[in-house]
Amino acid sequence: MPQLNPAPWFLILVFSWLVFLTILPPKILNHTFPNEPTPNSSKKPLTNPWNWPWL
Amino acid sequence: MTLSLFNQFASPVLLGIPLIALAILLPWTLLPSPANRWLTNRLLSLQGSFIGGFTKQLVLPLNPGGHKWALLFTSLMVYLITINLLGLLPYTFTPTTQLSLNMGLAIPLWLATVIIGMRNQPTHSLAHFLPEGTPTLLIPVLVIIETISLFIRPLALGVRLTANLTAGHLLIHLIAMATNVLFPLMPSVAILTGTLLLLLTLLEIAVAMIQAYVFVLLLSLYLQENV
Numbered sequence: 001m002p003q004l005n006p007a008p009w010f011l012i013l014v015f016s017w018l019v020f021l022t023i024l025p026p027k028i029l030n031h032t033f034p035n036e037p038t039p040n041s042s043k044k045p046l047t048n049p050w051n052w053p054w055l
Numbered sequence: 056m057t058l059s060l061f062n063q064f065a066s067p068v069l070l071g072i073p074l075i076a077l078a079i080l081l082p083w084t085l086l087p088s089p090a091n092r093w094l095t096n097r098l099l100s101l102q103g104s105f106i107g108g109f110t111k112q113l114v115l116p117l118n119p120g121g122h123k124w125a126l127l128f129t130s131l132m133v134y135l136i137t138i139n140l141l142g143l144l145p146y147t148f149t150p151t152t153q154l155s156l157n158m159g160l161a162i163p164l165w166l167a168t169v170i171i172g173m174r175n176q177p178t179h180s181l182a183h184f185l186p187e188g189t190p191t192l193l194i195p196v197l198v199i200i201e202t203i204s205l206f207i208r209p210l211a212l213g214v215r216l217t218a219n220l221t222a223g224h225l226l227i228h229l230i231a232m233a234t235n236v237l238f239p240l241m242p243s244v245a246i247l248t249g250t251l252l253l254l255l256t257l258l259e260i261a262v263a264m265i266q267a268y269v270f271v272l273l274l275s276l277y278l279q280e281n282v
Binding site: 001005008009010011012013015016017019020023024025026027028029030031032033037 | 064065066073076079083086089103107111126127129131133134150155
């Protein structure tokens, strides 16, 4: 099974971790969200029933 | 040299460039980073909602000490799912079929969770070796079994991902070969085999996503035990 050939193991390890640590976190961190998470409030919100205006 | 079906998994080299390097480096060009704009496009909104939803759901059962791992886990998830899914395209190489990559990810991350547990709360971590309510006579046996199961975790984590993806690609290869060979001989059987191939490809898409998710989920569970 060619995956068990130990020759490129170290390079694959180093390279994959390098990409994983340098490229991905900045890409993920750039996704910012505008609101802080709100805690669950115990009161239910007041809602009036509405229907689609064009029906 | 005789070719076997496993030759598709040998790390390919073209003109002296190891293609696995390109396969690990280039997928991130497909995922744009958002700029400082209020409104973005659909792709960025989709990515954002995926990342936000995934992080929230993964981090929910973790104690506050584990929340530092959120970025690592989300990066790992995006890494694995992108690599897995791109490998399903024809003529692409899937780096996650390489045992080296998966073990290289699994062992350090698992070891990190164990070390964090042993250093910050050693009694609590060691308590995992004995489930509650075991009969007294079984205690030695169970401690041995739990130790073995602890050490098998990184192996299982790496091999699970490798084996699932390798098996999937191998099956696709086999059935595609069968369809190809059968087509001039028995077209109707070839069409059936082709339908099987289509269904298998859909399964492999699901497997690619699920295996990435399971990898990250299990790591978060190991962290949950220890943090």
